[in-house]
Amino acid sequence: MDLFVSQLMNGIERGVIYASLALALVLIFKTTGILNFAQGEMALFSTYVTWWLTEQGLAVWLAIVTSVVLSFLGGAAIERVVMRPVEQSSPLVIVIVTIGLFLAFNSLAQVVFGVEAEVIPRAYPNERWDVAGVNLKMDTVVLVGILALECVLLWLLLQRTKVGLALRAVASNPESSRLAGVSVGSMLMLGWGLAAALGALAGSLVVPITTALNPASMQEILVFAFAAAALGGFDSPLGAVVGGLVVGVANALTIQYVDALDGIELLVPFGLILAVLLFRPAGLFGKVHVERV
């Protein structure tokens, strides 16, 4: 039982990590209809920026905030310069361009910041508490808190502000939005900027917990994030969070209890992705398009 609970906690922690990156994927998919294969590597690069800033003597929290802001600007710039010309193109072109970004960010991170694994200092003390026999880690609490905060802010932005309305409008019908006076380009840049910022935050908080920072840090996380986003529905932020938790817990329990999948645990997320896409392409929370003509 204890083992089960500790695996459950472990799964929740991982799930929150996947959810944070899945949120970024969803933001971009919602606004531009693109699956961004480079999301993980963009977050990786941002995390390297955080690390570099701490190396320059900046306090960790300050480094994270700076990196998040820079990533927002960088994400918006990528949308404008790299994605805008191909946004209406075929899936092949979009895959190629996002894979191009993937390669570029991954290797540039190494060229610029070095190939050795780096340690990012933690932004908060590494404490553990014993709550009713359950071992509760500060990491889990902080990650859950940050994710909850992200969700609330995102919900407020999308549902309660004019800019949020415009963002959703662009996702729904760019042409009508333009005719209503919305600058579609700015909204797409905003979407990418927000996604990059979320990724930067996720990476900067996650890497110190899981591993030292290395060029492959984000790749497995991206796979799980895709599974989370697929499960929840690529256009649903709420779905991303629930999906992330489900995938995280399912994976932790698989590793613990299913010997048949030893070493091939990644079958779980990809199996999920395939199953969802085959049988319920809109995901658990995605909107099935209802439209009368």
Place this chain on the structure above:
Amino acid sequence: MSADVPLLRVAELSAGYGPVQVLHGIDFTVEPGEVVVILGANGAGKTTTLRAVSGMIPARGTVEFEGRSLLGTRPEKVARAGIAHVPQGRGTLAELTVEENLRLGAFARRDAQVASDVERWYEVFPRLGERRDQQAGSMSGGEQQMLAIARALMSRPKLVLLDEPSLGLAPIVTQELFRVLGELNRETGLSMLVVEQNAGLALGIATRGYVLEAGTIAVTGSAADLATNDDVRKAYLGI
């Protein structure tokens, strides 16, 4: 009516899609308070005309709104200048609620009367009020057309461009629609440029009209003249 400057002046307008040219230099005007209708068969260039005016496709010639050139202006800027375009097919933001659709219409406004305007259009179009929290895409075609018009009006435009508002609607719904449009024009003096195939209804509310054929203006005249013109009657009124 202001002395000499028309609300919208279009001259020598040419436009098309890629290598295909659709409009071959057309001229028309809309005076303040007027409803102007453009009639024409499929492929005559009616929709292209509206798209060129609101900056959705590149064009050559002159497009002046209140004396200022609009040519080459991006659609969102044209919208902010006071032209609201109701596109063909209604352009419903399907995933948003009815009320969100309306609030989006007021996106470019900076004043504090958006909420009261929303209520005002719910009074004009009671069906929308009943469905304010419903997903807009789930409404009937007629309701979506009402929504599209209300959304356009939310920007408090000086000129509304309507692209075949009757398309795909039942005759009784179309009649109701044009009744409302006519009322709007009479009561508020709102100017409209309407593109239609249903010439009878459109001429009923119009001041003047133009007939577009293969990208050029073939006939112009007052609504009454057009309604009695033999060629127009044969071609567009089915008489």
Place this chain on the structure above:
Amino acid sequence: MSRTGETAPGVTARPAGAGGAARVPRPAGPAGRNPAWLVTSLVLSVLGAYFFVYYVPQNYAPSRVDLFTEALFVGLAATGLNILTGFNGQVSIGHGAFFGLGAYVTALMMDDRAYVEFAGREWGLGDGVPFLATLPVVAVVCLVVGALIGFPALRVKGLYLALVTLGLAVLFPDLTKRFVRGTGGTNLVGLRGADLAPPDWYDWFPDVIADPLDDYVGARDQWAYYVALVLVGLLLLAVHLIARSRFGRALIAVRDHEAAAETVGIDLARVKVSAFALSAAYAGLAGSLSVLVARQANAGRVETFQLSIEFLVALVVGGTATVFGPMIGGFLVVFFRDWIDQQQRLEDLFDSSARAKLLSPAIFGIGLIVMMFFLPDGIVGGSRRAWRRVTRRRSHPIT
């Protein structure tokens, strides 16, 4: 008449008014039956044949010959991907898995020590089977596996399909680690030099082409190269024939408009699954060839993903939906990677060869993006457009 001034290549503007004379459609093909084109292509073919059949294997050092072999099999895998992605419009970023499958099947059949551990039993897959005999097996295995994976693809499309195929690239190495018992219990299946030696009958060929067998090193790389060359030649011919066949037209029709293709009686499921199976077989055979050069089958996550991407790069750089484009792309990718890796100046610049080597993915990545902006139809597609423009300008307008 100024209104036809903006006519794009390939689009004939409708003649305006009664004055425009009707246009005669141009003959099909890049340049029709232009005699200059025939002569040029004849000369190029002879020179090309001399270079690839004789000059490369006889004059280059074994490591360089191996590089040519590598270019051939990367190009071959890209050619296979082209059947799926270029002609049929289904994007895969997981073809490294089929490539790996081919390599493993070949290596396991040739090696007498390695085996697959599955369902509590050891499956040897053969001891000392000659290389060429493994090829039909690889083709069949990959056809079957490709078809099986093609079935879900019937419902999953576009970017979603790309995501699913990414799973292939990520999972395949894990699967080999779990089930393959190779050298030292790892998933690496290494082959001994003797396993890779050319067969006896290779000695029957005149020494002009084949170095005598006792010159082991020279013979091995030449043997590998010739095998690759012949296989690639046959499979390119097959693509050429497919592209002109009913099946080829069905592939393109399904890519361009699925619903329309279905209404004219094309069996969507059959076409899409066949495309997947065929393309997997090509990638698998490319993997088999890789064993001759690498002398092993080995799959790591990074390598399998990188290979998958490399095939895609070769495909789009060369030109999608062209017969020779992916092969040309394969050569460019392999030789470019090799060139970058050898740049001493970069190593000096970064103070380490490890860092300098990292630059090639970055350049690949940025190059890909730039390519999509300016030459989305690849080198072959782009030069075909350029050629058409040149010939059109030169030839008298048909009236």
